[in-house]
Amino acid sequence: MKVGLPKGTRDFLPIELAKRKWMFGIIEEVFKTYAYVPIETPVMENLSTLTGKYGEEGDRLLFKVLNNGDYLSKSDDQAYQSKDSNSFTTSISKRGMRYDLTVPFARYVVMHRNDISLPFKRYQIQPVWRADRPQKGRYQEFYQCDVDVVGSKSLSYEAELIQIYDDVFARLNIPVIIRLNHRQLLSGIAGIAGIGDQWLEMTMAIDKLDKIGEEGVRKELTERGIAEKAQDKIFDFLAQKDLASFRSLILNDPQVLASLGEVEKVFAYLENLNLKNQLQFDITLARGLGYYTGCIFEVTAVDAEMGSLGGGGRYDNLTGVFGWPDVPGVGISFGAERIYDVLEAKGLFPADLQNGPKVLVAAFDEVSHLYAFKCVSKIREAGIAADLYPDPGKLKKQFKYATDLGCAYIAIVGDEEMQNNTLNLKDLTSGEQDSLTIEEIIQRLK
Template structure:
């Protein structure tokens, strides 16, 4: 049998591992510099923990784990499980008889679950970073894998908009050290809710945001087609046509929204929040070219409630290489209320591809050889081992091989 890899997965050579570590080390250093503490969670979670948090499309991409207890079940239940398994061969399954666990889809929902389970032990605001793999049953393509790493930084227990400003600084500092020129696209889910109210499609908010989030992939015509197919009228779509002709001036676009949102409380709240984040970031020296108000940015995850971010490389065609946002209600689904949160993620695998394409890896990112011995025989071998062990002992990692 010819060996092969599962679709959407990869092997990493020593060169690739070293380069990935180079990226991770820079991100980890900055996470800790900004006050974040490390956390790790299990590779798989209870299925109920994950489902219903990512929207309908996200739920379809969750890798479910087949229960291993089918052979241990009693006769009647075993027959039912076997019948369910046969049905599952023809269509996606969700029966608890077959699966009650799944590989994690992202790091945010498991983090919210952790906070809910440990909120009595945590000091708020609690800042954590997490660097681990996630899995999605997506269609593999360039920059999109079924197994990939996310590098997350989140803050829970604070409603302060200064957290958004701080995360903008974290993004820009990290990418500057990686020498990747980026633009941070920013929007606010309250603005999107305000737009839905303005167009009279509040009941179609999810359909609206899911379609809008695909603008860079399917274009205006594709978005309009999806909106029509979801039952949104042409009249409502016409009212939203200005979304596709925004100027390059973020504050000018916000001013236009203020006029359209007259009497629209949630929309005006979103404009106010976004105006604060952009203004304070600019006051701290952020270049206006690096921070763009993108009114069509929606991000497809249902749990966002406020600011949303997406980071794109300026010199490579790769889609987003980072993203995140505010999620003030996520722990409520786990029974813990009033724990606001916000977080961002760096896409390690896409960042790697961008840096490789642009030749941004320094030579010393992969070289860790400091000395080399020439071996001419047994006596020389012993001598080289003796020196080698002496150096390692000084660095506290000498290993005696018997």
């Protein structure tokens, strides 16, 4: 039997999991501090809940779950004959695996609207699945950490979420740039440039400005059928680096003015609050997911070659498709795998992440092994992680096992120790050792 893993998925070693838990712990702690509560949703959703929410591209990346039973006899034979994969798929698959945490959350809010009170602030740390082609920092199974609040239009939440980004990355010691933009500012620019109906295409093109430059963006805009005159107008706006100069370009377009006012208000909330990371208004920031309607965010590491470490935005009508219109919401997501990779690359995990027991007890012979078993029990009763090596005898083996496991101490028991009612406790890092009673050891290891 040849063993292997589906592509884009991974196992985690004990030390890796210790690091991940440390990272998730910090993120979760910040979420709780800002008064968000945890929820969970199932791995699978009805396919109808997921399809159409992420655009055509997203539908292609959805993992579908094959129906149980004799699914072929109930399949759409006509779709099969005409090689229509989409129709055929829906006839043999009614469930899919979650693609992100936001859409399932929207479904959750609608279904539990009588059990939650608005504004509802929740966080959710769970894996999601995408049938994307894997690359570095890009997997088919990966964790997202989402914080969202639904049921309020207050821009104080935008400010709060920026604070959460700032707080988490400061605690993780990763310097980041938090970029902020507004979706309607983008559509407003498109309107002023006379291409209001093509604003989404414009957005996708200018999103790449830092990657392909002005020339590249212009080329792409031309390919998308946007006239040169309109392009010039667009680039007038893109050249503006701050809000004030941006404002001077907007004549009297009420929609754009209002959006700009929203961005300004977010900055006003954060004024004098001493963010530890850089917050930047960036008119070129665009985010793919179709459902954002207001402010949008993205976080990138200052000095690491890694895509975005997180993103989010305001979606004023996400629950509408599930039958509950006009519930505004805003949220952000942390990309756990990428943050992990940055932490690893920069050596930012604490060195003392304890993944093994605090102490390993080593016995010298069968008689002392019986005694050692009772010692381990007492240490465990005191709430200290302790283990007993199963085979008495060779100390070399027991030492090696203790080191490999990451134990801080080893406690050796032989004739001498049994007579004196002690154990020989050795600090594996410093090499110091003492003869101590069980009580003294518990005191020392607490």
